[in-house]
Amino acid sequence: MPDNPIRILIAKPGLDGHDRGAKVIARALRDAGMEVIYTGLRQSPIMIVEAALQEDVNAIGVSILSGAHQVLVPRIIDLLNDNGLYNVPLFVGGIIPDNDVEELIQLGVAGVFGPGTSTSDIVSAVREAVS
Amino acid sequence: MSLIKQIISGDRRALAQALTLVENDYQNSQNMLAEVYTHTGHAHIIGVTGIPGAGKSTLLNALVKLMRKCEDTLGLLAVDPSSQFSKGAILGDRIRMRDLLGDKGVFIRSMATRGELGGLSSSTAGAVDVLDAAGFDRVIVETVGVGQAEVDIASNAHTSIVVLCPGVGDSVQAAKSGILEIADIIVVNKSDYPKVNVTKSYLREMLDIGSAVQVGLSETQNMTCDPHLVHGTSGAGNNSWQVPIITTVATSGEGVSELFDHLLAHYDHITSTGEITVRRQNRLRAIFESRLRKQLYTKFSQMLSEDYFLRQLELMMVRETDPYTAATECMNNFEINYIGDED
Numbered sequence: 001m002p003d004n005p006i007r008i009l010i011a012k013p014g015l016d017g018h019d020r021g022a023k024v025i026a027r028a029l030r031d032a033g034m035e036v037i038y039t040g041l042r043q044s045p046i047m048i049v050e051a052a053l054q055e056d057v058n059a060i061g062v063s064i065l066s067g068a069h070q071v072l073v074p075r076i077i078d079l080l081n082d083n084g085l086y087n088v089p090l091f092v093g094g095i096i097p098d099n100d101v102e103e104l105i106q107l108g109v110a111g112v113f114g115p116g117t118s119t120s121d122i123v124s125a126v127r128e129a130v131s
Numbered sequence: 132m133s134l135i136k137q138i139i140s141g142d143r144r145a146l147a148q149a150l151t152l153v154e155n156d157y158q159n160s161q162n163m164l165a166e167v168y169t170h171t172g173h174a175h176i177i178g179v180t181g182i183p184g185a186g187k188s189t190l191l192n193a194l195v196k197l198m199r200k201c202e203d204t205l206g207l208l209a210v211d212p213s214s215q216f217s218k219g220a221i222l223g224d225r226i227r228m229r230d231l232l233g234d235k236g237v238f239i240r241s242m243a244t245r246g247e248l249g250g251l252s253s254s255t256a257g258a259v260d261v262l263d264a265a266g267f268d269r270v271i272v273e274t275v276g277v278g279q280a281e282v283d284i285a286s287n288a289h290t291s292i293v294v295l296c297p298g299v300g301d302s303v304q305a306a307k308s309g310i311l312e313i314a315d316i317i318v319v320n321k322s323d324y325p326k327v328n329v330t331k332s333y334l335r336e337m338l339d340i341g342s343a344v345q346v347g348l349s350e351t352q353n354m355t356c357d358p359h360l361v362h363g364t365s366g367a368g369n370n371s372w373q374v375p376i377i378t379t380v381a382t383s384g385e386g387v388s389e390l391f392d393h394l395l396a397h398y399d400h401i402t403s404t405g406e407i408t409v410r411r412q413n414r415l416r417a418i419f420e421s422r423l424r425k426q427l428y429t430k431f432s433q434m435l436s437e438d439y440f441l442r443q444l445e446l447m448m449v450r451e452t453d454p455y456t457a458a459t460e461c462m463n464n465f466e467i468n469y470i471g472d473e474d
Contacts (some may be wrong), residue, residue, distance in 0.1 A: 004154075004155040004156075005218060005219065005220075005243070005245075007151075027221070027232055028455050029219065030214065030217060030219035030220060030221050031214075031217045031219060032217065032219060033217045033218045033219045034219050035213075035219060035220045035222060035241075035243045036219070036220065036221045036222065037222045037225060037241050038222065038223045038226065039225045039226060040223075040226035040229075041224075042350065043229075046232075047229070047232045047233065047235055049223060050232050050233060051232065051239075053143060053144055053147055054143065054147055054238055054239055054240055055240060055241060056144075056147035056148055056150065056151045082146055083183075085144075093155075111146065
């Protein structure tokens with residue numbers, strides 16, 4: 001196949017309304033040549049997985065600042081598996097306490113990016129996970 | 132089970148994968164599209180175009196909710212622009228369509244233009260066929276926000292809706308010679324904003340002048356214009372369609388049921404007058420021509436050595452040739468056989 005752009009879904013699950021981080025990431029991925037399907041605020045895990053399925057994305061990034069990652073992330077992973085999307089890497093960004101990072105990785109999260117991560121590191125991580 | 136059978140049986144993941152194949156792999160999607168084509172021809176294809184920020188996605192959110200009440204199933208393609216620089220894109224139409232998620236009767240796919248300039252991507256037509264074959268009653272294509280000349284949607288849809296909003300006098304002026312010519316239905320969205328009546332009267336006047344001119348033309352000569360470029364304007368004769376101007380507030384749903392009524396009326400009109408046959412043929416012509424253009428260019432690029440191309444460029448720089456002559460000379464060396472039936 002020719003060199004096709006990576007398609008990635010960027011979403012904010014849960015109820016926190018701070019989407020600055022997600023927008024910065026979406027822009028950085030766009031500038032790295034990816035097609036970013038941006039779904040915006042207040043998405044439920046069902047909405048995120050349904051969008052990932054319809055859009056046939058190569059990867060998913062969710063931004064969580066509310067502290068609800070231990071509820072939202074397992075739910076998203078379960079739904080991805082239920083829909084046959086277990087090969088789609090899931091990245092988590094936002095405020096995740098250090099002690100919880102390992103737990104998320106164990107669940108199958110492809111990478112966790114806290115504040116201060118450089119966007120180029122994120123771009124490389126997505127490219128590597130997709131290739 | 133083949134991909135096609137999975138799609139027809141309602142497998143949404145297979146449908147998503149088929150759309151990816153159409154978008155990413157021109158060569159290998161051809162066989163699938165050939166099979167898909169045999170299952171097409173049932174859906175009402177609706178194009179929604181208009182200026183950026185007019186509210187196309189929000190309007191579709193409201194319209195599709197209404198259509199779902201009538202049990203219509205819908206496939207949506209939402210096209211957004213790719214960056215000319217990075218080739219990347221932010222596809223944000225789903226933000227406005229949040230009410231439609233979780234409904235199994237609706238399938239939404241975002242597409243980037245990937246370098247095309249006509250308001251669609253080169254794979255949009257194939258994607259429409261896939262959704263048609265999947266059995267959706269209506270397939271809706273939302274173009275990128277357009278300005279003046281991006282009228283590709285007209286040859287891809289049975290019904291074209293052009294969405295504007297009040298207070299865009301200059302844009303309306305600009306649109307006069309462009310996208311308004313393809314409108315079957317005009318929507319003035321955000322009609323709770325001031326100056327909505329001014330905008331409406333501008334539009335009405337423009338349409339009235341258009342139909343007067345058409346009547347004049349048909350009295351003096353047979354029109355030989357490309358039919359898909361004049362469709363929608365209220366042409367002469369009993370079969371003419373009067374382009375309605377509908378005011379809506381997409382965020383509250385006001386006017387949306389009127390839009391739906393006109394959409395149904397337009398479909399009835401084109402089916403009862405036979406106009407739909409003309410539009411189907413125009414659509415096939417557009418796809419056929421676009422495939423020919425793309426393949427001809429690919430073939431030609433393969434036959435043109437890069438060294439030769441660069442040498443010509445150097446000769447232009449030292450003024451021993453010029454781009455006009457060089458292009459013709461390249462073509463003169465490209466072997467093309469006549470294609471057609473023998474006399």
